[in-house]
Amino acid sequence: MDSNSLKTKTSKLLVIGVAVLALLGALLGLSLQNNSSKVHADNTTPSSTVDITVHKLQYTGTAPSIDNDGSELSLPSTVSAYDPSKYGDVGFTVYDITSGVSSKYSTDGLTNGDISEIVENASTYETDANKVANQKDVGTDGTVTFSDLPNYSSSQNHHVYLIAETKSSKLIKTTAQPMVIVTPMTNSTGDGYLSTVNVYPKNEIQTLSFTLTKQAEKNGQSAAALAGAKFLLYKGTPGSGTQVTNSDGSEVELTTDDNGKIKATNLTVGSYYFVEEASDDVSTDGSAGDGYLLGKDALNDANNKLTFTIGSDGNVTPTDQTYINYQKPASTKTVTNGSSTDNSFDQGATVKYQATITAPNNISDYTEFNWVDTPGTGLKYSSDTAFTLTYGDSVDGTQTALTKSTDYNLTYDTDNKTYKIDFLDSSNQLLNSSLAGKVVTISYSMALDPTTAKVATDIDNNYNLNWNNGTGKNTNTGKATVYTYGAQFIKKSAGILGTGTGNSALSGAEFVVRNSNSEYLKQISDGTSNWVSSQDDATVFTSGTDGTFSVEGLAKGAYSLKEIKAPTGYQLRTSDLSFTVDESSNSKTIEVDDNAKGLLSTGSQWLMLIIALVIVIGTTLGVKEYRKARKVNA
Template sequence: MDLKKNYIGKALFVGGVSLTLCGQALMLSTPIMNNIVSVAHADQVAPTTTNIEIHKTMYDKADASFFEQEQNKIKNDGTQKDSTFNNKLFHYNPTTMGKVEFTLYDITDQINKVYADGKGLTGFTAGQSKEAQGRVAEISKDIEANGDKSKFLTGATVVGTKAIDGSGNVRFENVKAYDASKPQKYHYYAAVETKTPKGFVVAKAKPIVFVNPYTNPNGDGFLSTTYLYPKNNTQKLHFDLTKFAIWNKPKNSQPEEKKELEGAKFQLYRGKPGSGTKVGGVLTTDKNGKVTANNLIMGDYYFVELESSVATDNPEATTQAKVSISPIAKNDKNNKLTFSIGENGIEPNKLQGSLVDYGSPTITKELTNGVGEHKSLHIGDLAHFKSNVDVPANIMGSDWKVDATGQEAKSLPYSVFYTRDIPQLHLKDVPAERHLVIKTSDNKTTLKEGTDYQVITGKNQWFVNYVVKGVSAGDKAKLDAAAKTGDNDKIKAAINSVKSGSVSDTVAKEAGKHLNYDYDEVVTTDSPMDTDIVNDIYLIWDDGSGPREIKRTDKTITYGVHFVKESSGFMGTGIAAQKLQGAKFVVQDKRTGKWFNGWKDAKSTTTGEKQAQWVDNYKDVKEGVLTSDKDGKFSLQGFTEGDYKLREIKAPTGYQLMEETQDFQIGPNTDKKTLTTPIVVKNNEKTTMPLTGSQQLLLEVVGGVLTVTVLGGAGYWAYKKKNA
């Protein structure tokens, strides 16, 4: 046989790569297979060692069908093919798509053990190429199916395991090639992808089985470096985040179950929470509450929730239709919506998570015992207030879940949750008269001070602190020290600084509902008329974002009125009317039917303010009698708005007692208006008894003169007014 023709030119198709193996003139040592007598002392032409360089390539899974077509496969001949890549094939990038390692196995002995006919992979004539190809395919499939348990890898020599470099390449140097001690004088190798990043690679590259040394395409020499091009079907990853919402429910309703929230906005960042860089644009949740961040590569990521039409970071009442942005979804170090895709990749089904946002808590405040449209009160009255205080649905922590990190948890319970009541000018807090009662939303359970809440009294304001369970000794000490000072700012600072504990079990059960407050404040004696008397209540909480607060206000007011007592004037005309001193009156509140009995002295009240007293019968009025002064004036100050009546119980000397009571009103601006234009209360003079004789005649004459004089004066006064 012609030794120059004694070679095998075989095309081995492995993993979609056409690999031509040449064994030119290397079959001389196999005389039995080819009936050729060995030539003694033949010179060695083939290299003892060569280099093997693997160039890892990748394509998008969308192009998989493209690379299944024969014309689009790389035609490997052991030479470099990088310049022939089409626009769908790329060098694998480990910095974005994850770490890949290849292990090079010397499987020469294993092949000759499995195939005991002495042919190995190269002992075939050109006409037997299909049989050789069948062996290569069998080896590749066995390795692919069984990995390092394959019969071709078990006991094989590991040449080395290396990760691809930044260009997607890995190089093995000084790999054994020509070896006269081997049956076919070749070494057979398997290049196996032994580390593949999860998720990024749809399927790892198929094992490449090849012969070393490798004849160049011209057939006139051997390659010092053999280049191999395994391909990966790859994909970039995506993360699905689902947003849920739970609102606080008013009245006695149970809190809502969580519902998918459409319209929430998120921004994905790459890097460390609080200092990352934006990835892509703003993502908006769909009707299923889901956003998807696409085209993800290796890196550390986190989601940040943004202000939107359905979620806000503003706790004020105008935003109650929105949920509060979760404290673990902000662009700061507390962000928990984090995930990482490392060099080992990640299972795609792990790239999902969820976030629950909660309705913002609010508080109401209402004065319930005020009179009339303006909710007026008397000075000294107890102003009775009611408040509904929302207990946040996430008072015991916010729900969040990130499958990528295996975390499904709640954030820490609120360590700050309290109210602060601040009576403003002319309203004061008297602890003994506060009468605070706090009940659950259904009014069936009354909370216990010391168990469910702590009251801390400052200077004319007071705090109800609900974080009373599991508070650390250090936090308790801070609270106690601040309470002893009575300093409002120090108390507030101490409560806001608490980092431990939670609300009681009773309060926790009200999550998503509310608590009902009833309490009293005192209207002070020095309250001016027609001036709002204000009470503020604050709800303060910290969900992990820092203390937040909202304020609600209600007010009362008190009114007055002024009178002047006059005579009815000459013959009841009002002419020459005189201011009358000494008239005595009592006042009835027509709304209640009771008679004002004066003010109880402040020294004898429990509030330290004087208080209005009332009796059922005007005859029982003792301290509430109003007496006109030398200018005929008398007044009422610090009264509620409404309809009243005035009854004269003693007329001035020489005047008739008023035949009827006189109605009047007290309300907005009556004090100011009647101060300059008081309500006139008239008295008629007493009628003189008849006289006889000369006394009667004298009086008639004098009376006639006086009548003429008065009428003349009145006429002159009228003339002057008309012509003024």
Template sequence: MNNSMKKGFRKSLATGGVVLSLCGTALVGVQAAVMIQHPSIVKADQVAPSSTNITVHKMMYDTKDAKFFEQNKIKNDGTDKSKELPDQITHYNPNTMGKVEFTLYDITDVVNEKFNDGKGLTGWTTSAADQQAMNGRVKYISESIQKSFNNAFDATHGVDPAKLTQEMSKNEYLAKAQKVATKAINSSGDVTFENVKAYDASKPQKYHYYAAVETKTPRGFVTPPSEPIIFVNPYTNPDGTGFLSTTHLYPKNKTQKLNFDLTKYVLWNADKEGGKKVPLAGAKFQLYRGEPGKGEKVGGVLTTDSKGKVTATNLIMGKYYFVEEPSEVAGDEADDQARAAISPIAKNDVRNKLTFEIGEDGIDPTKLQGSLVNYGPTNEEKKLTNGIGPNQSLHRGDFAHFNSKTVIPQNIMGSAWQIDATGTKSMTEPYHTFFTHDEPDDPKELKDVPAERHLVIKTPDGKVLEEGKDYQILNGSDSRWYVNYIVKGLSEADAKTLQDAANSHDNKKIEAAVKGLTTGSVSDLVAAQAGKKLTYDYDEVLTDDTPLDKRIVNNITLGWNDGSGYKEIHRHDDTVTYGVNFVKESSGFMGWGIAKQKLEGAQFAVQDLKTGKWFNGFKENGKKGEKDIDWVDNYSDVKAGILTSDKEGKFALQGFSEGDYKLREVKAPKGYQLMNETVNFKIGPHTNDQTLSNPIEIKNDEKTSMPFTGSQGLLQLGGILVAVVVVGGGTYIYVSQKKKKADK
């Protein structure tokens, strides 16, 4: 190249200004203007390279720095500028922000077809007007391609890949262009296209024109894709002394990390919030990155706001899942009635369903949201309904009538969640385990008699559940019996397991069967009671060996598995029975209690003052298999219920409920007056123990001899004259006589 050519060449670079902008379109090359300015130059040897390499350095900056780059546009000259970039910009990282691909289009023929004046993009002089015209063409091409991008992009959803492909196929410059290659950037954010055509004598301006287009952009991370770069190849070095063997291009994007919104709801039982689903404030979540049960924590614990929402921020590529942590509003304890139950799909194990993934293609940001429903806790209540008094006492042999209430969980047919990122809106499987079992602490004191159980289970609106359709009874041993609600859709294997267990009457086998079901659900009628209470009414029997003053406990256990493991809660209620002890004795000398005697053979009838009925003993009840109490209307009808004092004057009542009673003597001991009044007494806590050592005394007066006729006045006078003697010595004589009678 001669000096005048070199001089003109350098001048063209200086005046034409070959410019690359990281902020927009790249305008390159006015080298061909030299040939136009010097038409007398004879063609010589080829100096420009026939091919070069094109390296695209994908850069990124945070959206918060957008204003900085608007005010500080970065220009380059095709050389490697990676060491000169400002701190606000970094190499794009596909490992965290998603996969990016560039397609290099050779648009030479399309440009020359569109602009058929023979100038293309380089056939211009160095005049300001020509430079402006050339820049206008480059801008027009760039804007045309950018418009296709804009048609496939919006700030809310990001780039729609399918729509972008469609738009590119219709673009006036790309549709007929020759696609050189499509390549993904490497982990450093770079991609190189090798041996790209450069100087070409067959082309009108002897150059190739290219568009470097970002044709694969991860959704969400990039806002928007980088602008296309239009450039000429080969490219003159900044000194104007030669050509670049590798041209460096620096497209850049505004990027953002992603956020995920999770909304927490609670569906309380019918007795709270009307059984409606409402946002739950105060719930706590921890985000993990990785596989459920094995992930690493991302950030700190998040707490739902008043709208039930938490937002996980600064998300990059990866697999994620949320775990709900115990909080003041939600817990995992089986018997926690104050808090909602943590969902089985929100725990840190393989069953977790609150998963989402941001892959190399990115994701529509609007999909990064989900919801989770927690449920009001299940519960069990148990109450003895026919007990007497504050301690709920009963008689031996009585039915103990219990009323139990079982809350059917709101999620009995499955727990709901929704993850828009995966398009999942689903329910877990229904409960495969849901049952109760009832048993006394000691079957020798309180027992179950299946034929006399009288079980009725009702819905809140009075519908009666059907055995065999809505529930199954399994009778075990030692008065334990089960109500199994998993009766619909059982597999043959599970159905057989249940039947075999029922036939065995073995508590362990029954327990294993109802806990181990893997199929089935509750009946439609029971499912319809979600969040409501089923009411049980049934009877158990106090035995005739029931001890006195001891709490006789009956238990009910509610067991379930919502998919996160077996849980159970226990409730109980109790009854008690009482007794009282009496002693029959004479009233003593002159009724003063002096030298009183224990009296054998006195007979009494007992009346319950509350009911007015008379006790007629405990009689065998074949259905119950125990003796139960018999009551009659009149004391004269009392036969088996007669209480007779023994030789120590003792008699007792045992196995009675708390209350007020009346004792009526129906036969006096020989030689004694029949009591002319009844005796009221109480039975209740500890009356048996208290009266064992200090029995209630029931006194009889001794019969007196009637005086002879006409002796009344004498007796009265004698009584007056000898009163002192009687008082002083009578006691001795009375005791001596009683002793002689007792010795006979």
């Protein structure tokens, strides 16, 4: 081929190349200028190879217009270099389709229709046989360069390349159209050839979202949506991530709706995790709302499980997530015998207790779960104290027995005089998984201690339910209170003629106490109160020098006091004195006087003597006055 022939054909090829790029520009929103008429081919020969640099651009909204002539451009403010760290990996592959389109190629190059057909059927050209450059990903600056592609030779004076976006991310709304480039290509001034052809495919980017569903489970019930729960969103590794904020730097706090859902939006590539905050219904100790607890899986630490990832391909894993808050364990303690009004007992009596524990549905996640019984002053364990444990759906429902050392461990602390029931083993593993959501009933008994139990004073049996759901140790505290009561008395004389005037305290009077069943009170040496049928076995209460005596260690109720020995010089009462024992009876004194029915009823001999003497003296004085009166009249 002579030089004139080369000049003519090269010029035409350059025209064709620019024309194709002009069409490509229309397809991609680019504008390319044809400057081939200015090339002086006799002074310049195309290089044998060429580089093609793809400048991946991103935008939102309306696609910007870019005039592209193959040279490197300054970008308008409406676009920016593609950021794969936010929007995912994008890769391009180069195919040499020169031979595949040779039938379409003429001395005038490729027509616009030819190029449209190539683009529409790009997949037929994207074969391994045509591939001249393997897929390469766009770098952090948004570009990728394919170097040393065949450009020009004496045997092949043009090349047609198809550049396809063969790797994309879901953060891109649509992939870029395949690009058709014909080389060699003249520079913008038309006086030479480009060693690097620059192309600027544009993609509209988008952000993704993630939905978290929040539910709550009451003990023994199924989960239901929980509205009003609050979360923060972090990006990075759980425990060391960076909190996601609004564009103004303010905190992004997500609150679940009536369906228990929150949606995190404007998300790009990265790892994320939710951190739950305390709210009106959720707290660390169960004190808020219905007692739902913050869970260990939602804390801002390395154990956080509320994670999701948007990969470099834009895939979200997992696609959504559900998180459940569980209710705190509940506990009670009651007294099942004694006075029905206020749990009062006779001194030394056996007190029967029933404690309940409602185990949370997720008890298997707990690292501590034990119950400790602590008797207060005035209570003691008996030598044969035994704990009986059962569980069921409710206290009153069908019960299943629990076995010591299999389903729970029981220990006694001799220093603190407490019993501990532990439902976890030494490795903090739940001993019986069937307890989840069930009500555990603990039955046992204690006794009032006559040496320490005080009348009309709270006698408490305390308990602690210690638990830890992974967010920290918490304790439920409670108690059941019992009482024993008493009464204070004073023995007095009936006074002059039984009027109470001139009465005095009487010592030495003896009494026994009877209950409403006509049984007699017998108190043994330690103060324990028992009831016997024979008066001969009853405890005798004797009035002191000041006339007082007391009866203590009785349950609330109605009683009677029977005088069995009168003070010296007095007669026995002919009737019993009824009295009531209650919370106030020990703070007042009940007066026990002589019968006031008649002067002789109590055998007050000194009083009768004084009255007789007064009568005698009065009669004598009267006789004397009468005699004096008669002498005067005579």
